[in-house]
Amino acid sequence: MTKPLLRAENLEISFGGIRAANGVSLEIGEGEFVAIIGPNGSGKTTFLNLCTGYIRPTRGKVWLGDMEITRMAPRAIARRGIARAFQIPQLFADHSVLDNVMLAIAARRGIWDALNPLDRPDYRREAGELLDLLDLGAHADTIAGTLPEGLRKLADVTVAMALDPKLLLLDEPTSGVSALERFPLMDTLMKAMRTRGITALFVEHDMDIVENYADRVIVWEAGKVMAEGKPADVMKDPRVLENVVGVA
Amino acid sequence: MNRSSLALLAAALLIAGLAPLAFPFLQFVLTIALAKGFAALGVALLLRAGLISLGHAMFYAVGAYAAAFLAKSLGFTDMMGLIVAATIVSGLCGLLVGLFLVRYRAIFFAMLNLAVSMVVFALLSKLYGLTGGTDGMAVAVPTLFGLTLTKEGSDTVLFYLALVLAAGLGLVVHRYLKSPLGHALSAVHSNEVRLEYLGVSAASTLLTAYTISATLAGLGGAIAALSIGHVLPEFAFWTQSGQLVLTAVLGGISGIAGPFLGAAFLEGVHTLAVGTVADAWNLIVGAVLLVVIFFLPRGLFGLIEKIAGRKTQAGETEL
Amino acid sequence: MLQTLIPLFVDALASAALIFFVAVGLTLVFSVLRVLNVAHGSFYSIGAYAAASLGLWIVSAGLPDWLTFPALVLSAAFVALLFGPLVENTLVRWTYGKSDAVQVLVTFGLFLILEDLQKMVFGVQSLYQDTPMSMLGITELGGIVYLNYQLLLIVLAGVVLVALRLFIGHSRTGRLIAAVVADREVSQALGIDTNRMYTIAFTLGVFLAALGGAMATPTSGVSPGLGADTMVLAFAVAAIGGLGQVEGAAIASLIVAVAKVLAIYFAPEFDAVAPYVVMLAVLLVKPYGLFGSPTTRRI
Numbered sequence: 001m002t003k004p005l006l007r008a009e010n011l012e013i014s015f016g017g018i019r020a021a022n023g024v025s026l027e028i029g030e031g032e033f034v035a036i037i038g039p040n041g042s043g044k045t046t047f048l049n050l051c052t053g054y055i056r057p058t059r060g061k062v063w064l065g066d067m068e069i070t071r072m073a074p075r076a077i078a079r080r081g082i083a084r085a086f087q088i089p090q091l092f093a094d095h096s097v098l099d100n101v102m103l104a105i106a107a108r109r110g111i112w113d114a115l116n117p118l119d120r121p122d123y124r125r126e127a128g129e130l131l132d133l134l135d136l137g138a139h140a141d142t143i144a145g146t147l148p149e150g151l152r153k154l155a156d157v158t159v160a161m162a163l164d165p166k167l168l169l170l171d172e173p174t175s176g177v178s179a180l181e182r183f184p185l186m187d188t189l190m191k192a193m194r195t196r197g198i199t200a201l202f203v204e205h206d207m208d209i210v211e212n213y214a215d216r217v218i219v220w221e222a223g224k225v226m227a228e229g230k231p232a233d234v235m236k237d238p239r240v241l242e243n244v245v246g247v248a
Numbered sequence: 249m250n251r252s253s254l255a256l257l258a259a260a261l262l263i264a265g266l267a268p269l270a271f272p273f274l275q276f277v278l279t280i281a282l283a284k285g286f287a288a289l290g291v292a293l294l295l296r297a298g299l300i301s302l303g304h305a306m307f308y309a310v311g312a313y314a315a316a317f318l319a320k321s322l323g324f325t326d327m328m329g330l331i332v333a334a335t336i337v338s339g340l341c342g343l344l345v346g347l348f349l350v351r352y353r354a355i356f357f358a359m360l361n362l363a364v365s366m367v368v369f370a371l372l373s374k375l376y377g378l379t380g381g382t383d384g385m386a387v388a389v390p391t392l393f394g395l396t397l398t399k400e401g402s403d404t405v406l407f408y409l410a411l412v413l414a415a416g417l418g419l420v421v422h423r424y425l426k427s428p429l430g431h432a433l434s435a436v437h438s439n440e441v442r443l444e445y446l447g448v449s450a451a452s453t454l455l456t457a458y459t460i461s462a463t464l465a466g467l468g469g470a471i472a473a474l475s476i477g478h479v480l481p482e483f484a485f486w487t488q489s490g491q492l493v494l495t496a497v498l499g500g501i502s503g504i505a506g507p508f509l510g511a512a513f514l515e516g517v518h519t520l521a522v523g524t525v526a527d528a529w530n531l532i533v534g535a536v537l538l539v540v541i542f543f544l545p546r547g548l549f550g551l552i553e554k555i556a557g558r559k560t561q562a563g564e565t566e567l
Numbered sequence: 568m569l570q571t572l573i574p575l576f577v578d579a580l581a582s583a584a585l586i587f588f589v590a591v592g593l594t595l596v597f598s599v600l601r602v603l604n605v606a607h608g609s610f611y612s613i614g615a616y617a618a619a620s621l622g623l624w625i626v627s628a629g630l631p632d633w634l635t636f637p638a639l640v641l642s643a644a645f646v647a648l649l650f651g652p653l654v655e656n657t658l659v660r661w662t663y664g665k666s667d668a669v670q671v672l673v674t675f676g677l678f679l680i681l682e683d684l685q686k687m688v689f690g691v692q693s694l695y696q697d698t699p700m701s702m703l704g705i706t707e708l709g710g711i712v713y714l715n716y717q718l719l720l721i722v723l724a725g726v727v728l729v730a731l732r733l734f735i736g737h738s739r740t741g742r743l744i745a746a747v748v749a750d751r752e753v754s755q756a757l758g759i760d761t762n763r764m765y766t767i768a769f770t771l772g773v774f775l776a777a778l779g780g781a782m783a784t785p786t787s788g789v790s791p792g793l794g795a796d797t798m799v800l801a802f803a804v805a806a807i808g809g810l811g812q813v814e815g816a817a818i819a820s821l822i823v824a825v826a827k828v829l830a831i832y833f834a835p836e837f838d839a840v841a842p843y844v845v846m847l848a849v850l851l852v853k854p855y856g857l858f859g860s861p862t863t864r865r866i
Contacts, residue, residue: 052445078447090445092438095431103435106428107446114429114456115420163446300671302605348847351854354667355603356810359802360850366799367843374836486795490679497672527686534679541672542661 003065005030005199006082006167011050011060020046021057022223028167028201033193035210035231036203038220039243044203045087047220048169051201052084053077064167083165087172087203089156093145097136097155100144101127104162127162133192134158150177150185157189161196168193170202174209182206186213211235219243257505261415264512268407275407279475281508281515282410284308286468288495288507289421290461295501296425297454298437300358303365304465304492309372309484311338311466312473316385317378327390327406331470338466339459346458350451365484372481384480387473403475410471417464418504424460425504433457465492487530494537500547509548573711575828581717581786583824584724588779589797590804591731591816596772598811599748600765602659605674607776608798609681610646614777615789616689617642622696622784635698639784643777651770659769660762678798686791695788716785723782727775728817735813744768776801803846809859818857 004027011024020043028034036044049055051062053074061070069077078084092100102123106113109123131137134154139147144155153173160168173189174182186209193200204210210217210231217234219227227237234240268275287308294301314334318324324333349360372379379385389402397405424430432453435443440450473479482488491514499510518529525532544551589611597603621642622635658677662670703715734741747754747764755761780789780797804823808815823842830841837844855861 073444075444075447075449078445084445090439090442092435092442094438095435099431103428103431104446106431107443107448111428111432111448111453114424114427116428117423117426118428118431119426159442159446295668298666298668300668302671302675348851355671356806358671359603359605359799359806363799363803363843363846366796367840370839374839486799487679487682490675493672493675528683530679531683531687534676534681534683537672537676537679538658541669541676 004028004063005032005065006051006201007063008047008051009061009063011047011057011062013046013050013055013057013059015046019043019223021050021060024050024060024223024225026218026225026228028199030166030199031197032199033190033213033215034201035214035217036201036220037205037207037210037217038226042220043223044220045171046223048084048171048201048203051077051169052082078163081166082169083160083163083167084169085153085157085160085171085173087175089149089152091144091152091155091159093143095144096141097131097144097147097158098124098127098140100155100159101130101162104159108163130158130162130192133195134161135188150181153177154185154188157192161192161198164196165198168198168200170200172203172205174204174206182209183212207235257415257418260505261411265408265411275403276475277515277519278512279403279407279410280472281512282407282414283468283472283475284492284495284515285414285508285511286417286471287465288492288499288511289418289504290464290468291492292496292499292501292507293421293425293433293457293461293464295496296437297433297457299353299454300493301361301461301489302358302486302493303361303363303368303489304461305486305488306361306365306368306484307338307342307462307465308469308472308488308492309368309479309481310341311335311469312479312483313372313379313385313469314338314466315470315473316387316479319388319390320385325388325391326394327392327402327409327474330390330474331409331467334470334473335463335467338469339463342459342462342466343455346455346462350454350458362486362489365486365489369481369484369486372484379481382481384478387477387479389477390474399477406471406474413467414508417467418508421460421464422504429453429456490530491533494533494540497537498540498547500550502546502550506547513548570711574713575832577713577717577721579824579828580821581714581720582827583820584720585779585783586800586804586823587724587817587820588727588782589776589801590808590820591727591813592772592775592779593801594805594808594811594813594816595731595775596769597805598813599744599768600655600659600663602662602670602674603802603810604659604769604772605671605798606654606678606681607772608796608801609678609685609794610650610773610776611780611783611797611801612789612794613650613681613685613780614643614646615780615784615793616685616694617646617777618781619694619696619784619789620689622698623694626696626698632698632702635696635702639699639781640778643774643781646777647770647774651773652766654773655766655769660765678794682791682794685794691791693788693790694784697785700785714786720782720786724817724820727778728813731813740764740767800842803842806856806859807846807849809856812856812858815856815858 006028008024008026011021013021024047038044050057053072056071061068063069064080064082067080069080092103102118105123105126106118131140134157136151136154136158139151147155157170157173174185177185190213214231217228217231218225219234219240221243227234227240264278268278287304291301291304311334314337315330318330318333324330345364349357352360373382389397389399391397392405432443432448436450436453443450469483495510495514496507498513500506540547593604593607618639621638625634625638654677658673662673700714700716703719706713706715735745743759744764744767746759747761751761804819805816807822808819823845826841826845827838830838849857
């Protein structure tokens with residue numbers, strides 16, 4: 001791989017005797033759309049937390065491009081280009097969807113502005129474009145806390161994308177979304193990300209989604225990378241089938 | 249700001265400005281109302297971030313004592329100069345105290361503010377040499393750009409100056425609340441984690457708000473000092489902080505006019521009640537606070553809006 | 568030197584005992600109900616007023632002096648039973664589930680009301696009722712004179728600490744309360760009457776505060792404003808120990824009392840400020856107190 005966008009080397013961390021990360025090493029290239037799969041408790045979310053500065057590893061390092069981000073605070077990592085969408089959507093519940101997105105844009109463009117309104121033409125325009133890209137345009141003025149679950153997830157991703165990140169981390173983007181809505185949701189997300197040239201890493205449990213959307217799959221097990229490769233290949237791996245997919 | 253709000257504001261200012269011409273006793277009441285209004289506005293700002301300062305009277309006191317002290321020990325008596333200097337001093341104090349306090353939220357924040365303010369009260373009461381102790385300090389009648397004034401003259405100038413400042417600073421704070429930084433402030437209350445993941449420091453956002461709120465309170469204190477002509481340690485006492493909180497909550501925290509409205513209302517009632525129920529003032533304040541919390545979460549301002557038929561808009565704050 | 572220090576130290580321990588009563592009540596209520604009752608200090612002063620009034624009445628009615636002792640505890644119990652369930656069921660319960668700001672404002676409103684109510688009921692003069700203290704007399708040991716009443720306070724504080732620990736750890740009600748602290752929802756699912764637990768815990772907290780106030784009357788009396796001063800001090804002590812930590816409150820009471828003594832010895836004007844200096848110092852290093860944590864969940 002040419003210079004990877006994200007590189008993890010030998011990450012280790014334990015929580016109360018459980019090795020949530022047991023020597024994790026991987027590389028994500030620019031433009032890739034990589035899925036992380038694995039049984040519950042295998043350390044997938046821990047890995048996302050390590051990449052976003054929520055927790056610090058006891059050993060090992062993480063790089064974003066040339067920069068080592070292992071010990072940076074979430075705030076600093078967000079500014080350096082990693083954005084995160086959460087498993088439980090984290091929005092400013094009492095603000096409108098549009099305000100949520102505009103605030104993210106302002107955070108990127110300069111939050112230290114105390115005299116000009118947040119609601120300004122160019123922020124509105126950019127927010128509007130982004131919302132349309134994610135098919136949320138109709139809900140721009142809805143109060144975020146009142147959105148239905150599936151749309152809340154989309155809104156969460158929109159806010160993350162408003163940061164114009166180099167790398168987007170998605171924690172189970174289709175969980176809590178009805179079976180009917182999953183593929184349309186992923187279609188929308190993929191289209192938006194390809195348009196913006198965003199590299200994405202997503203944790204997922206739904207194998208159909210993984211097969212159809214991921215360029216590459218990394219399989220987690222007991223805090224380590226067990227296997228990786230193209231979805232078709234990984235799905236044939238007997239160890240993966242046994243441990244992750246649940247087929248004997 | 250939309251047309252009707254602007255018109256309402258202009259009308260309110262006009263009424264406030266002209267009323268003392270008809271009823272001279274109102275001038276003092278309104279001056280104090282404006283002074284406390286500034287301080288209550290400071291409290292309201294923090295309330296938007298979900299933080300209650302139970303000790304904000306300390307900055308009011310700092311502003312008041314700074315004005316008194318500068319006049320006394322430096323012989324500096326210019327009205328504008330004193331107000332500016334005292335405001336800066338309280339702003340700096342706010343910055344220093346804020347550096348420590350913005351790490352905390354909710355109850356801890358409230359009580360720590362209370363504790364610090366009681367320390368300020370204790371120091372003001374004990375340091376007799378510097379502050380005059382429990383007797384307080386007298387404040388000389390200020391001059392205006394070199395001109396000596398009578399007490400009446402200076403009071404009138406002070407009143408209109410306070411009115412202009414309220415309008416001007418009110419608009420500035422209004423812009424602040426509509427700005428990215430202002431939105432970040434209420435975002436801290438909404439979802440602090442999300443804000444951090446946007447790359448924004450909640451602590452810095454809060455510190456900015458805290459410093460601004462301390463500055464506003466100090467401004468109020470300076471105006472009060474010049475108007476009353478005397479400063480006392482009681483300016484920093486927790487009961488004063490309590491009244492400021494009530495003023496903010498009563499007036500309504502979603503706009504700028506609310507705190508001033510609340511202050512005018514309370515000062516008015518207090519003046520009327522002085523003869524009769526002065527001994528039960530805290531009880532009244534407490535009871536009204538409970539009533540407002542239970543039945544009027546958006547305060548008097550919200551009540552007025554309801555009567556005027558305006559619906560709640562997106563992003564408006566209530567407790 | 569010892570001649571001056573030991574009496575000062577005993578003074579410190581006695582005042583630590585009084586502060587412990589009110590601080591541990593505050594921290595207990597916080598631990599169980601997750602509510603910081605800004606009116607908690609008022610129950611201290613109401614307890615003090617009640618005890619002083621009752622004691623004065625006993626003496627003036629010609630009743631035997633020794634009755635002033637049970638009067639102290641009875642007054643505290645009376646205050647607790649009068650205010651505890653009432654306040655918890657109405658004001659405090661209304662705030663469950665609402666934002667912290669509401670909780671602070673509601674208890675603050677109660678505080679304001681109680682301050683004036685006290686003045687209206689008990690008047691604005693200081694009350695002083697020292698019969699229990701004078702009855703117990705003094706002891707002399709090694710040339711130093713000890714007030715037996717102070718020794719009683721210290722012993723009582725120790726008893727309360729042990730009793731609380733036994734209650735929480737070993738009595739049925741105490742264990743139920745601990746369960747509610749650990750997990751509210753599971754407790755409810757198990758059929759525990761959480762509302763009753765809250766009322767009991769709150770009333771216990773009020774009792775402890777009132778007891779502190781009552782026990783303080785023979786040595787310090789009571790006057791308007793005691794409630795406010797005590798509230799802030801109780802919070803400082805509870806914060807230093809860690810909100811929700813019973814033993815922490817005990818240790819913090821000791822630390823604060825020692826700080827006050829040192830201040831009296833070295834810088835008498837600042838003895839009132841000493842507890843807050845300690846609080847500042849502790850919180851700068853340990854933001855949630857010596858034994859506390861951001862999600863303190865144990866008593």
